[in-house]
Amino acid sequence: MSLSSSSLLSIENLAFERDDSRLFDGINLTVNGGDILQIEGANGSGKTTLLRLLTGALQPSAGRINYQGQPISENRYDYLADMLYIGHQPAVKLNLTAEENLRWMVASAAKSNRVAVADALAEVGLAGYSDIPCYTLSAGQHRRVALARLLISEARLWYLDEPFTAIDKQGVSLLQSCLQHHVAQGGLVVLSTHQDLALNNVRKYNLLSRAEYLV
Amino acid sequence: MSLSSSSLLSIENLAFERDDSRLFDGINLTVNGGDILQIEGANGSGKTTLLRLLTGALQPSAGRINYQGQPISENRYDYLADMLYIGHQPAVKLNLTAEENLRWMVASAAKSNRVAVADALAEVGLAGYSDIPCYTLSAGQHRRVALARLLISEARLWYLDEPFTAIDKQGVSLLQSCLQHHVAQGGLVVLSTHQDLALNNVRKYNLLSRAEYLV
Amino acid sequence: MNLFSDWTWFHRLGSPRWFYQNSGRWLPWLSVVTLVVLATGLVWGLAFAPADAKQGNSFRIIYIHVPASFLALAGYYIMAIAGAVGLIWKMKLSYMVMKSAAPIGAVLTFIALFTGAVWGKPTWGTYWVWDARITSMLILLFLYAGVMALQYAYHSVDAASKAGAILALVGTVNIPIIYKSVDWWYTLHQPATIKLTSAPSMHPDMFQPLLVMIAGFYLFYALVLILQTRNEILRRERNTSWVRELAAAKMTTNTIANEAKSE
Amino acid sequence: MARQMDSGFLAWLRRDLLLAWRRRGEVASPVLFFIMVSTLIPLGLTPESTRLAEVAAGMVWVMALLATLLSVDGLFASDYQDGSLEQMLITPQLLPLPVLGKITAHWLTTGLPLTLVSPLLGLMLSLPAAGFIPLLWSLALGTACLSLIGAVGAALTVSLRKGGLLLTLLVMPLYMPVIIFGSASVSYAIDGINWLPPLAVLGALCAAAVALCPLAVAGALRATASN
Amino acid sequence: MARQMDSGFLAWLRRDLLLAWRRRGEVASPVLFFIMVSTLIPLGLTPESTRLAEVAAGMVWVMALLATLLSVDGLFASDYQDGSLEQMLITPQLLPLPVLGKITAHWLTTGLPLTLVSPLLGLMLSLPAAGFIPLLWSLALGTACLSLIGAVGAALTVSLRKGGLLLTLLVMPLYMPVIIFGSASVSYAIDGINWLPPLAVLGALCAAAVALCPLAVAGALRATASN
Numbered sequence A, B: 001m002s003l004s005s006s007s008l009l010s011i012e013n014l015a016f017e018r019d020d021s022r023l024f025d026g027i028n029l030t031v032n033g034g035d036i037l038q039i040e041g042a043n044g045s046g047k048t049t050l051l052r053l054l055t056g057a058l059q060p061s062a063g064r065i066n067y068q069g070q071p072i073s074e075n076r077y078d079y080l081a082d083m084l085y086i087g088h089q090p091a092v093k094l095n096l097t098a099e100e101n102l103r104w105m106v107a108s109a110a111k112s113n114r115v116a117v118a119d120a121l122a123e124v125g126l127a128g129y130s131d132i133p134c135y136t137l138s139a140g141q142h143r144r145v146a147l148a149r150l151l152i153s154e155a156r157l158w159y160l161d162e163p164f165t166a167i168d169k170q171g172v173s174l175l176q177s178c179l180q181h182h183v184a185q186g187g188l189v190v191l192s193t194h195q196d197l198a199l200n201n202v203r204k205y206n207l208l209s210r211a212e213y214l215v
Numbered sequence C: 001m002n003l004f005s006d007w008t009w010f011h012r013l014g015s016p017r018w019f020y021q022n023s024g025r026w027l028p029w030l031s032v033v034t035l036v037v038l039a040t041g042l043v044w045g046l047a048f049a050p051a052d053a054k055q056g057n058s059f060r061i062i063y064i065h066v067p068a069s070f071l072a073l074a075g076y077y078i079m080a081i082a083g084a085v086g087l088i089w090k091m092k093l094s095y096m097v098m099k100s101a102a103p104i105g106a107v108l109t110f111i112a113l114f115t116g117a118v119w120g121k122p123t124w125g126t127y128w129v130w131d132a133r134i135t136s137m138l139i140l141l142f143l144y145a146g147v148m149a150l151q152y153a154y155h156s157v158d159a160a161s162k163a164g165a166i167l168a169l170v171g172t173v174n175i176p177i178i179y180k181s182v183d184w185w186y187t188l189h190q191p192a193t194i195k196l197t198s199a200p201s202m203h204p205d206m207f208q209p210l211l212v213m214i215a216g217f218y219l220f221y222a223l224v225l226i227l228q229t230r231n232e233i234l235r236r237e238r239n240t241s242w243v244r245e246l247a248a249a250k251m252t253t254n255t256i257a258n259e260a261k262s263e
Numbered sequence D, E: 001m002a003r004q005m006d007s008g009f010l011a012w013l014r015r016d017l018l019l020a021w022r023r024r025g026e027v028a029s030p031v032l033f034f035i036m037v038s039t040l041i042p043l044g045l046t047p048e049s050t051r052l053a054e055v056a057a058g059m060v061w062v063m064a065l066l067a068t069l070l071s072v073d074g075l076f077a078s079d080y081q082d083g084s085l086e087q088m089l090i091t092p093q094l095l096p097l098p099v100l101g102k103i104t105a106h107w108l109t110t111g112l113p114l115t116l117v118s119p120l121l122g123l124m125l126s127l128p129a130a131g132f133i134p135l136l137w138s139l140a141l142g143t144a145c146l147s148l149i150g151a152v153g154a155a156l157t158v159s160l161r162k163g164g165l166l167l168t169l170l171v172m173p174l175y176m177p178v179i180i181f182g183s184a185s186v187s188y189a190i191d192g193i194n195w196l197p198p199l200a201v202l203g204a205l206c207a208a209a210v211a212l213c214p215l216a217v218a219g220a221l222r223a224t225a226s227n
């Protein structure tokens, strides 16, 4: 307890089972401000499940997750307010424009800077697209709308599930520099991706071998 | 005409516009059996649109596409029967099992070998999953169901839109060897992806600069 | 300490394995008692009770109709309470009881409706009227059907249990409202042309076998519920070691028996 | 070629039936839906059987129409979202055949169960005995028309990502003749008039719909869904 | 804390209203649906205005119910598919508040327009003059109940990827009291009886639903959608 209380996020002995079949167990991890943790593992190994456990959307069958030394179930609201999660499905409404989508996400979800919406859209390359409905966007542009949240988010904990999907090379490097900036300011990133990151200081955790190593 | 008639697939002066705004024009390309053509370009540059033009689902606003020297509108049925397209959306029914999905795709779509469904599923790593509904699959497993079509397809023309999305490293190399095998047998692959392929003999076509080069 | 020991029985009761093994011990006794009571009631009611002055022998359907109606109603509350216990104490056994109770209740409701309809033809001259009690019985059938449909629809057992429990609970809040409103609606719209003989001053000779039948139906309900729950336990826990051992033991006794037979 | 046509129709028919079977609750529920809405009507209107009898045939027809509307909406929607519709547009079969396969599956899972359960509804709503046979026949033909016409509306609206209400708006006027002749054949029978002429009209409508609707659907899908 | 609660409710309310506005056709169509079905009823039943008048109030109520059912189905479906629902489950607000926001938006875009257009329907179906005011009031309260109860059904079925028929099965029994008291208050007024008691009951039902349904919806979403 005293050990984990010093770290921002700590996972103790986490296990998850669905309908009596165990997906993983005995996961122990501590992540601090300034860390980028990349969850690795083959398709179906449970990366998404682990991230959703972290968000509190799923309940672990054993073990627990501590935020600032306290179980997240005990200071749930602080934890959620400090968290930003972008999953496989980017939560972009097809009938709304990019700007409306972003504005709404900012209003409803985590701590964010409300003024910078238009700037953020411009930065992810959607400057000319802010007033057309999102269903006319291409696959990558669609994901970029969601990723623009990162540019205005003030949350400390970022959980990103395969954020590089459908993003072109220029976008990937933009996103990586954004992550770098976030951790430089004391934030924390847990992400899953099958691509290798061009960032230093990334810690990798392999779900299958349950081994952690530094890149 | 005589020039293009010698090639399997030739694109002449292709242009596409939506609601009077031009996406691209003047695309000229010839692709032959044994070729892998990678369409490159930033998000929103029109890669998906180009692939869908090739499938005949969209109509070009100018120019034409020839298959074995004839416009595809003239021998539409032969062309479609010889073609396999996997788009951003993998056409996997969530309520069916992987096996049922694959069986149905085989029955309805292009030329395929009907017996090998179970083998194909095993090869893409879904051996134990054949009798559970696809909505319990992970993102990568979900796409693998669609990619299993490649293993049993007898179509010569493969059009793949970002086939590596959500696929892990082992899957990517499996898929690449599958593509290699296909072109070695005289097939043809046109694909879009933002990743670099570890294949020799890939031709790249950049939609933005309209330049083609060999890797 | 005292409190703790108080809770251990509760959690032991919540263990499917404990339930399976103990219910196995009571089952033979329960089935014998049920059989005796039901047989007594049936023979008494069908053969010995006097025929009705107006309806003749067709009234004897009451010995099925009334107990089935009682249990159909009581069964809904049993199901809903089981669901609530599951939601509150996260008890798996309780969800299994809930799931097992739904089809039994639905069948009993259907029997009540069917016997009522069959009885209606000779007494009222029609199979169906929009009487308040009949209508609310039909709605009860829908409520059961909803819980069952949810159980089948979900692939995940966990989600199915919770969804079913929530629906059952919402239904419990609604059942009194539904009954009140239907009652009220009926009395509002039309004068009672035909009414169920309300709490009839029945002859004791007819009434006593009815009481026996009601008791028999309660026992029968309990018996079927336990059997269904045991099946459900085996189905859900088929991957646990104790069910495997049980199956293996069955297999060996069977093969031994077979070998003994063939020799 | 002929083989290919076959396989287009049968493959999609089989798939949609399988999908319906996977969602078994769904297959049973048209029937429950009708029984439930018919419980609703006495509750809303009147429990008196004589007054119910007057509206029974019409109500069964209105319900058949609503049930079709409620379900035809999803005929292409999920296929559009998961990319199956795109695959259908590029199959080497003639598009109207897979379309007809899908519509047939829809009728088999909604119209047919409704038809089969309609005598029970008639009983609950005190329909006079003479009306039962015409009710069965007219529903069998009429629900097929409803599925076919509804499919055209579904195809026109599928790429709009909108709910069923716009669809309602499009197809409701086209449903009018079906419901007029359908309920007429029942009420004729109850009044003792020859009920075959309206039924024959319904048959003719149905034949025309089988011939034309798949073509219209195919055209609509090509025009809108592939954008 | 209070501020956060507010923003949860208002943010989702505003978003769903905006979405409805984007699909403007959609907002108009419950009303059109309503009008269309009421033109259909004389076709299926009887054009005689005296007989229509007898069933008018009940019919308006049955239709309001069906229109709600038709639309409540999609309350969470598109949010589930595009990941918005997952985001809702992890907002720092108390879940029942965003839920109530969504339900309110649903009522504002279906129940309210229906209520406002109901006098027109009353005219079309020859409703006696005494029934108009009670019709308005009872619809206003009743459709709110329908939206709230329907939302529970929608939450229970959202992760099943199924059509509206299963939902119908779940919520129709729960709708019965609403339709009984709703149509009763109108027919009381027509018969010259004091129509306030049934309206009061409807109000009580509505208050209970506002308090309980968002909780049930939140529980259902947590239990099933996050699996």
Ligand code: HEM
Pocket: C062, C065, C066, C069, C070, C073, C112, C113, C114, C115, C116, C117, C119, C120, C121, C123, C133, C134, C135, C137, C138, C196, C197, C198, C199, C200
């Ligand atoms: C489909 C038609 C019918 C249904 C759904 C039905 C339903 C019910 C129900 C729910 C009860 C139990 C009430 C309680 O627990 O207090 C009951 C009791 C009873 N029913 Fe029926 N019934 C039907 C038809 C009939 C008919 C046709 C008769 C005979 C004329 C009849 C005679 C009785 C009697 C005598 C009782 C028991 C005494 C009482 O509580 O009044 N029922 N029925």
Ligand SMILES: Nc1ncnc2c1ncn2[C@@H]1O[C@H](COP(=O)(O)OP(=O)(O)OP(=O)(O)O)[C@@H](O)[C@H]1O
Pocket: A135, A136, A137, A138, A139, A140, A141, A166, A168, B018, B023, B041, B042, B043, B044, B045, B046, B047, B048, B049, B050, D227
């Ligand atoms: N249905 C549509 N209606 C209108 N515009 C569209 C539609 N689909 C795509 N577009 C526009 O056409 C352009 C090209 O889209 P396309 O999907 O072909 O891009 P892409 O190269 O595949 O991008 P990505 O790498 O993100 O997949 C984009 O700017 C997009 O906004």
Ligand SMILES: Nc1ncnc2c1ncn2[C@@H]1O[C@H](COP(=O)(O)OP(=O)(O)OP(=O)(O)O)[C@@H](O)[C@H]1O
Pocket: A018, A023, A041, A042, A043, A044, A045, A046, A047, A048, A049, A050, B135, B136, B137, B138, B139, B140, B141, B166, B168, C156, E227
């Ligand atoms: N809703 C569900 N019901 C049942 N099983 C599920 C469900 N979602 C996921 N699973 C199973 O849980 C396992 C882990 O899934 P998860 O999505 O966490 O994998 P992943 O590591 O994210 O894979 P990918 O790289 O493909 O995204 C998979 O085997 C999957 O089949």
Ligand SMILES: [Mg+2]
Pocket: A047, A048, A049, A088, A161, B138, B139, B140
């Ligand atoms: Mg994943």
Ligand SMILES: [Mg+2]
Pocket: A138, A139, A140, B047, B048, B049, B088, B161
């Ligand atoms: Mg693309």
